[in-house]
Amino acid sequence: MADPHTPDSHPLLRKLGRYARLSAAERQAITSLLRREAAFPEHTDLVRQGQMLTKAAIIREGWAIRYRTLRDGRRQIMNFLLPGDMFDLCAFLLTASDHSIAALTPCKISFVPVSSITDLFRRWPRVGAALWKSALQEEAMLRERILSLGRRSARERAAHLLYELWVRLGIVGLRNGGDFDLPLTQADLADALGLTPVHVSRTLRYLRQQGLIGMSNRHVTILRPREEGQYGEFGRDYLHLTPIRDPVAPPVGHA
Amino acid sequence: MADPHTPDSHPLLRKLGRYARLSAAERQAITSLLRREAAFPEHTDLVRQGQMLTKAAIIREGWAIRYRTLRDGRRQIMNFLLPGDMFDLCAFLLTASDHSIAALTPCKISFVPVSSITDLFRRWPRVGAALWKSALQEEAMLRERILSLGRRSARERAAHLLYELWVRLGIVGLRNGGDFDLPLTQADLADALGLTPVHVSRTLRYLRQQGLIGMSNRHVTILRPREEGQYGEFGRDYLHLTPIRDPVAPPVGHA
DNA sequence: CGGAAGGTTGAGCCCCATCAATTATTGTGG
DNA sequence: CCACAATAATTGATGGGGCTCAACCTTCCG
16 A cells, blocks of 8 residues: 655655645645555556446556457557556546546556546645646657657657657656566557557567667666667657646646 | 637537537536637747646647657647647646746637636536546647657657548637648647657658648648548547537536 | 649558467466 | 466468559649
8 A cells, every 4th residue: 555644755746746736735636645555467448438437547556558459359558657647537527438448557546536626626726727738748659659650760659669668767756777677578569659568579689789778687778778769769858847837726627 | 709609610519419418407517617718929929837726727729739848948848739729727726837828820719717616517517527528638639749759750640640630620610621721830740749840841741742731821731631541550549529429528627 | 724732543562460489577386 | 396378479372452753634724
């Protein structure tokens, strides 16, 4: 279980702290969302396409994916969900999910009733702004993936994705210099990159030979962290890592 | 200029009307956003990547695109913006745009200051919910495009896109039975589908030969509108066309 | 009517898919 | 700790979907 009394223990606090310097009260408000935590084994479906959404969720530990499949089994991973990421934030609209979410590794996840979210937005507008900013970031990541799949080569795509994961893991303190753990099979990577597992293997070999990455045993090293551009023209703008500039607050309503 | 006094004249009203039966007062509140309208010639950049966002925008007439380019000129269109669509709704976060927006055809667009948006959310929560739902829809369209680019063949992708545009145009009353106008060159389509213009030509020929679409002179006919699945396994769930179920309202805050 | 832009068609090639076999790696029970 | 099976990763050979280059045709518009 999470320990909500240890400040900064939760990756969500790290992430939101990047967007706004949070007061103790604001941090406490966020922490109060993190009470009910549940553990899921790997390869569990957390949300199925078509299911009605009733709660938002926050990941403390483990990797999950958003994905969709076609009838013949082709699968596409839209996004990786890392510790500190939320999903189903828009459960307040009472819609059905248009995609599925699955735990790739064992996960620890807090579920938050919709009312707690809307309360948070109303009472803590600066926190709300930070949450909207992270939603904005996620949408931008979807657009970046569209650019990758449509216009980048397999090698560019792979390099770009690994670099992006390295940056995102850094935000929540889950990397070590250029190194991070990547708990994915090459089949998973293939489904994210729009490739076959065989070609992923060859592509990673190429990146290793180029001296861009080191990779073995589900452990990755970004060998030239200063040379963003070498990784498929990576540019970090789309991750929106800069602080919120202003006391303007975001939309949160209630019934 | 728009005539804000003619109810239902604006495609935004049609679109939001699908999500919630709007009262006269609510319709009036929406209409009040539509005052300041400007016209732009085709191929105008409306927003450039990196630019600070200061206003939200609503399209009444014309087609626009969200796109990004790589340094060597490769371009990817992330999304088409049709009459009734909004963009830069999250200008309230005072962020820089991570992509560009351009008018493909001559466009008529209303610009809305951030404060009007946050006011609207506070005073008209049902309208706010409808706006969030349409934002949700746009995010779902991005995910669907990721699935297309990653896992659908060129033929499936093209069929799926044309069918999607047909559905979306229907929502705002811009189609006529199975027919609609498509003011795009095949180079534009190529940049949306992640293909080359040459291959788009061949792909469309194939779809014509299969009897799925008719196409000439920038005019498209969906020949088997009842057979959604034939169009790249199109499934309309992701467009979230169902009404909002509940008086629960969405997030909108203010300073 | 002439030029420009867009669309079509053909030939050849390349990136990535497919199929298949081999080699790690991981996990499990004796 | 080893034997063994299952899963994952790698490599090779071959094929195909989509790209490239180039020519030709069609449409549009001044």
